[in-house]
Amino acid sequence: MAQAKRKSTNKKAPIKILVIITLALVIVMGALFFVVNSGGNTTAVGQAPSVEDVPTTGDEDAPVSIVEFGDYKCPACGDWDSEIVPQLYDDYVDAGDASLSFYNYIGFGEESLLASLSAHSIYEETPDQFWGYHHALMQHAGQQGSQVTTDLLLDLAEEHAPDMDQDELEDAIINQEAMPQIEEDHSVIEEFDVEATPTIMINDQVIDDPFDYDAIQETIDEELAAADS
Structure with missing residues (x-):
């Protein structure tokens, strides 16, 4: 046996x-x-998100598309907007080499939703004033201890989007008129499996550390070189 x-x-x-x-x-x-x-600083996902009907600044036909998935109540998004975005404008967007687009991520409940509703409404009615409002909202909403209210949103709009009718904006926020656009943003967020903010994509590359500007520059320069070849 x-x-x-x-x-x-x-x-x-x-x-x-x-x-x-x-x-x-x-x-x-x-x-x-x-x-x-994964190139060390980036992760390729196979395709770039569409920026059609999405708030975009810069040349929409630029060879490089920079997309931020952000939340107005996210403190890190406010930091990224104040620290990184000005450099992107100076180095690439203003020169026509890149465009910058924004998708709304609702991660902090009702206050995130209120901020997104107001921003989308301003984009629909006064698109030329959207980005001024966007940057101001990023700096206010995400501050520690700040509270997003309809009154705050109306005050910011009065200063940074003066062509937006205050009564129309208030009605749009209360009636959630921009909800279809926010739901479309959410569909794209799910498609690209975005789980944190800010998430930054350069064409089809996800930046592993959105605050590593050297990595951002390297990725953009590589994409520009590839477009020229």
Whole structure:
């Protein structure tokens, strides 16, 4: 009986070896996949999000599309808007090399929603004044201890989007008139599996650290070089 048991064990040995080899191949292939799809500073996702009907500043036909998935109540988004965006304007957007677009992410409940409703409404009615309002809202809404109210949104609009009728804006916020656009944003956010804000995409590359401006520059320059080749 002991001899029979040893023969049975020997028959299983090649199977164990095959399993080990298979697992090793899976690990190697997974590592190769990660290397191909993650350049160290970025992760390729295969396609760039559409910016049609999305707030966009700069040349919409620019070879580089920079997309921010952000939340007006997100403090880090406010920091990104004040620290990184001005550099993007100076280095790329104003020169026509890149465009900058914004998708609304609702991550902080009702206050995020109120801010997004107001911003979308201003974009629909007075698009030329959207970005001034957007930047002001980013700086106010995400501050520690700040509270987003309809009164705050109307005050910011009066200063930064003066052509927007105050009564119309208030009605648009109360009646959630921009909800279809916010739901469209949410669909794209789900499509690209965005789970944190700010998430920054440069064409089809997700920036691993949105505050690493060197990595952002390197990625944009590579995309510009590829467009020229």
